[in-house]
Amino acid sequence: AVAHYQLAGSDFSPTDLTLELLYLVEANSAVMAESRKLNERLHGAKAQAEARALADTLTGLQNRRALDTTLLRLVARGIPFTLMHLDLDYFKQVNDTFGHAAGDRVLVEVARILREETRRDDLVARVGGDEFVIVFNGMTSxxxxxxxxxxxxxxxxxxxxxxxEQARISTSIGMVSSTQYRKVDIEQMMKDADQALYASKEHGRACFTFFQRDGPSV
Structure with a gap:
């Protein structure tokens, strides 16, 4: 009120307690406003820190921690999903021939492709040097x-x-769906997706394999 009506001490009698009360109200409002701003900044900083903790610093994809969190949430809610495990073929040759900076450039480009080929509800994570996992939320076809x-x-x-220069790589892929299990075991699913991935490697790379109980199906 004091600020709004541009009041000053001369507008009040020296003994008028209203002056002190109005200034106290104004001071309290100012403190509350600053407190709200501080809380907003703290919440923003916390959200940014949490996002960084779940992200791969090079590619901006999610990391293994984010992958584990997502898988636990899907299993707890009974949502069907598919794990797609990708491992880049010939990536070591890129590092050996062009250097690690070139290898990083390739990883960033692969990350861009993975984002473009997946949906907003899917999770794309980098889980190793040249390994990636995609979680397809609700997709098992x-x-x-x-x-x-x-x-x-x-x-x-x-x-x-x-x-x-031109770097050339490929990728081998292994997949497994949660609907293949009576009771979903995340650790076992990861092992089975990995088994399917290496079946793709054994079949000449640059191909994909679905895990099957009686052996991976390429």
Missing amino acids: QSQLSSIAGRLIDRIEEPIGVGG
């Missing part, structure tokens, strides 16, 4: 997953420019 895996392989096989 092998025909849909086959289409996505095929596009990923085709796009990742396209040459990637690194310092005036």
